[in-house]
Each structure stands twice: as C-alpha cells, then as structure tokens.
Amino acid sequence: MSGDSSTDGAAARDGGTSNSDTRNGGTRLARARAEYDDAVRAEREAWIAATPELRARDRRRRAALRLFGAAALVLVVVLLAAAAWTASLRADDRRRLTDDEAARAAAAAAITRMLTADPVHADAYVRGVLEVSTGAQRERTTRAHTELRAAVAGFGAPTTGQVLTAGVQPSDGGTTPVLVVAQASAPELVGGVPGAARITVRVLMIRSGERWLVHDTERILMSGAAPSRPRRSWRELPEDRRFVRRWVVTIVLAAVVALGAGIVLIRAAAGVADHGSTGERAAVARAAATAVTDLMTYAPDRDADDRRRAVAAELTGPLAADYLGRGPDTVFPGAVASRITMTAEVLDAGVAELSDSRARVLIFVDQTVTVEGGLPERLAHSRWATMLRFDGAWRLARLEPVAAR
Structure with missing residues (x-):
C-alpha cells in the first residue's frame, strides 16, 4: 500500500511540472510572436515614413540619368555635326581647287584655239571659236562672224599661238577669271596690238554643264596704253566674298563639356578650311602684289635703312638678304649709283599654284623708270612671284620673268 502511494505522488509531481513547462512555453511563443508582429509593424511604419524621401531620391536619380543622357546626346550630335562640317568644307575646297585647275586648262586651250587660224579654213576657225565661247564672247563672235572670217582669210599664212602661262584669280560674280600670257603671231585675234610678240589677257571662264567656256576676254593694257574700260587698281579689287553654307544643330539642355568640345572642333574645322580656299588665294595674291x-x-x-628693313620684312630667303645689302640694285642694277627713280603698279595678279607653305603667283606690273635728268620710261613686266609662308604670313622669295615652260 505504501509503495503505491509513493508512486502516485511522484506521478502527480511529474504531471504538475509538465503542465507548468507547457504554460511557460506558450508564454514565450506568444511573446516571440508579439515581438515579431511589432517588428513587422515597425518596419512597415518605417517604410511608410521613408516613402516620400525614397521617391524623391528616385526622381532625382532618374532626372540625373536623363540629364546625363541628354548631355551625351548633345555631345554626339555636336561631334557628328563638326565632323560632317569639316568633311563638307574639305570637299568644297578640293572641288574648288579642281574647278580652278579645270578653268585654267580650258582658258589656255581656248586662247590657243583663238590664236591659231588657217586662212584656207576661215569658216572652221570661226566655228572653233564659237565652240569654246558663251555669253558676251559668243555674242560678239556671232555678230562679227563675217568680218572675222574675212580677216582670217586675208592672212598670208597660218597664225600660231602658244600659252606661256596662266593663273587663276578669285571667282567673282559667277565667273572664274584666268590671267593668260601667250606668245602669238597674230595677237589681234584676241584684241592684241598687231605686231606684238606677246599678249596678256584676262579670260572670264564660266561652267556650262561639264565644260568650261569663255564668257568674255579683256586684254590687260600695259606701258601706258589707254584702257578699253575703266581699270581698277589691284588694291581696289573687292575682298573675298566667299559665302559659307552652314547648318547648325541647336539643342536646349547642353552639357558644358559637350558645347566646349563642339566649339573647339568647329574652330579647328574653320582653320583647316581656310587652306586652298578662295580667301587664301586672294590673300596670297594681295601679299605678292604688295x-x-x-x-x-x-x-x-627714300633709300633709308628703315625703308630697306620695311621692304625686306615682306621678303624671305636670299632675296631678303640681298635687298638688305644692295637695296634697289637687286631689281635694277646700278639704280643707286645712277640715282634712278622707279615707281611700280601691279595691274593684276593670279595664283597658279598653292600649297600649305608655297605659292606661285603670276604678276603683271607697269613700271616707270626715270634716270636723274632724263625723261621717264614706262616698262611692262610679267613676272612669276614665288611666295613662301613664314611665321603665318606670305612673303616674296623669288621674282623671275615669265617664259615658256
């Protein structure tokens, strides 16, 4: 009996302990769930409280990305525009140089044809002149067809002509002027003085389709001959009026770096385009004439040291050194000792060759020379002026007579 009682007591104690543990475990679980719920609620409340700031931050991030993308787009557009502009300018310059060379060659061929006549084939001569003519030149030839044919038929022998040299001037009014020096047995065929061995002519060339034709001709009068039309001094020739065709891309919201890069490229492109352009040819011709x-x-x-230095500053190479030492004797030997007075006027100038650092200019000069106590004598010169670029300026390196090549 006593054994059974102790056993039942032990069982009762174990059952009480088990119930107590169960109650404690339930309490801890409930507390853990409450803490979890509080944490979830706190997190939710924190997200709700932070939502405006997060949204604002997100908007700022997206705005920054859009701004960066717009700036990058502007940079790409500006760079592409500058590259296209540079390519266009270079293509224009190459085309212009090609056109100038074509005009020069066509003018030389046309003058040769006009100076070459066979009395037996007078009709063929007139037809040949008409084939290379247009505008005023063609109208004049057509009106004088009968007289010209009779004049050619009256020559005792075939006439010949040889172009010694030719140089292109800057285009003006849609025509390309070409200065031509020719040796001719009958210079009167192009308006020259009968009996003269050499003639200088300004030929106005104009493109007609794929050909260059003679629009008009004008003899360059020298040695005091009366001009057939008012003649402009070289210094009165119009400045280059080259009209530059541009297309500009404007985009609002540009990054400073993109705009700066675009400006640098555009200025560089403009600098490259100057070489070989009409403006550069005009600058070379003006420098040579001066x-x-x-x-x-x-x-x-007036042969003072300061004047010698001023003139020598326009020269370069051996010519500059020679002029500093001998002054005008460089041009006219004995000028200083004979007290000769010389005045020169450049009637015209045309650029025949042009590169980055060298140019060849055809110069026509009317010079008056007076020996002390004597009468003035007028001399006509046609000269090749070789120009070299030095310190950014064109300077005269050599002056030599025009001769057949």
Whole structure:
C-alpha cells in the first residue's frame, strides 16, 4: 500500500511540472510572436515614413540619368555635326581647287584655239571659236562672224599661238577669271596690238554643264596704253566674298563639356578650311602684289635703312638678304649709283599654284623708270612671284620673268 502511494505522488509531481513547462512555453511563443508582429509593424511604419524621401531620391536619380543622357546626346550630335562640317568644307575646297585647275586648262586651250587660224579654213576657225565661247564672247563672235572670217582669210599664212602661262584669280560674280600670257603671231585675234610678240589677257571662264567656256576676254593694257574700260587698281579689287553654307544643330539642355568640345572642333574645322580656299588665294595674291610693288619702287632720297628693313620684312630667303645689302640694285642694277627713280603698279595678279607653305603667283606690273635728268620710261613686266609662308604670313622669295615652260 505504501509503495503505491509513493508512486502516485511522484506521478502527480511529474504531471504538475509538465503542465507548468507547457504554460511557460506558450508564454514565450506568444511573446516571440508579439515581438515579431511589432517588428513587422515597425518596419512597415518605417517604410511608410521613408516613402516620400525614397521617391524623391528616385526622381532625382532618374532626372540625373536623363540629364546625363541628354548631355551625351548633345555631345554626339555636336561631334557628328563638326565632323560632317569639316568633311563638307574639305570637299568644297578640293572641288574648288579642281574647278580652278579645270578653268585654267580650258582658258589656255581656248586662247590657243583663238590664236591659231588657217586662212584656207576661215569658216572652221570661226566655228572653233564659237565652240569654246558663251555669253558676251559668243555674242560678239556671232555678230562679227563675217568680218572675222574675212580677216582670217586675208592672212598670208597660218597664225600660231602658244600659252606661256596662266593663273587663276578669285571667282567673282559667277565667273572664274584666268590671267593668260601667250606668245602669238597674230595677237589681234584676241584684241592684241598687231605686231606684238606677246599678249596678256584676262579670260572670264564660266561652267556650262561639264565644260568650261569663255564668257568674255579683256586684254590687260600695259606701258601706258589707254584702257578699253575703266581699270581698277589691284588694291581696289573687292575682298573675298566667299559665302559659307552652314547648318547648325541647336539643342536646349547642353552639357558644358559637350558645347566646349563642339566649339573647339568647329574652330579647328574653320582653320583647316581656310587652306586652298578662295580667301587664301586672294590673300596670297594681295601679299605678292604688295611685295612686288614695294620691291620695284625706289627714290634716291627714300633709300633709308628703315625703308630697306620695311621692304625686306615682306621678303624671305636670299632675296631678303640681298635687298638688305644692295637695296634697289637687286631689281635694277646700278639704280643707286645712277640715282634712278622707279615707281611700280601691279595691274593684276593670279595664283597658279598653292600649297600649305608655297605659292606661285603670276604678276603683271607697269613700271616707270626715270634716270636723274632724263625723261621717264614706262616698262611692262610679267613676272612669276614665288611666295613662301613664314611665321603665318606670305612673303616674296623669288621674282623671275615669265617664259615658256
């Protein structure tokens, strides 16, 4: 009996302990769930509280990305535009140089044809002149068809002509002027003086389809001959009026770096385009005309050291050194000792060759020379002026007579 009682007591104690553990476990679980729920609720409340700031931050991030993308787009567009502009300018310059060379060759061929006539084939001569003519030149030839045919038929022998050299001037008014020096047995066929061995002509060339034709001709009068039309001094020739065709891409919201890069590229492109352009040809011709005028002008009472230095500043190479040492004797030997007075006027100038650092210019000069106590004598010169670029400026390096090549 006593054994059974102790056993039942032990069982009762174990059952009480088990119930107590169960109750404690349930309490801990409930507390854990409450803490979890509180944490979830706190997290939710934190997200709700932070939502406006997160949204604002997200909007700022998206705005920054859009701004960066717009700036990158502007940079790409500006770079592409600058590259296209540069390519266009270079293509224009190459085309212009090609056109100038074609005009020069066509002018030389046309003058040769106009100076070459066979009395037996007078009709063929007139037809040949008409084939290379247009505008005023063609109208004039057509009106004088009968007289011209009779004049050619009256020559005792075939006439010949040879172009010694030709140089292109800057285009003006849709025509390309070409200065031509030719040796001719009958220079009167192109308006020259009968009996003269050499003639200088300005030929206005114009493109007609794929050909270059003679629009008009004008003899360059020298040695005091009366001009057939008002003649402009070289210094009165119009400045280059090259009209530059541009297309500009404007985009609002540009990054400073993109705009800066675009400006740098555009300025660089403009600098590259200057080489070989009409403006560069005009600048070379003006520099040659000024240097030749100063070189061939002299008066005994003005041959001071400062003037020699001023003239030498327009020259380069051996010519500059020679002029510093001998002054006008470089051009006219004995000028200083004979107290000769010289004045020169450049009638016209045309660029025949042009590169980055060298140019060849055809110069026509009317010079008056007076020996002390004597009468003035007028001389006509046609000269090749070789120009070299030095320190960014064109300078005269050599002056030599025009001769057949």
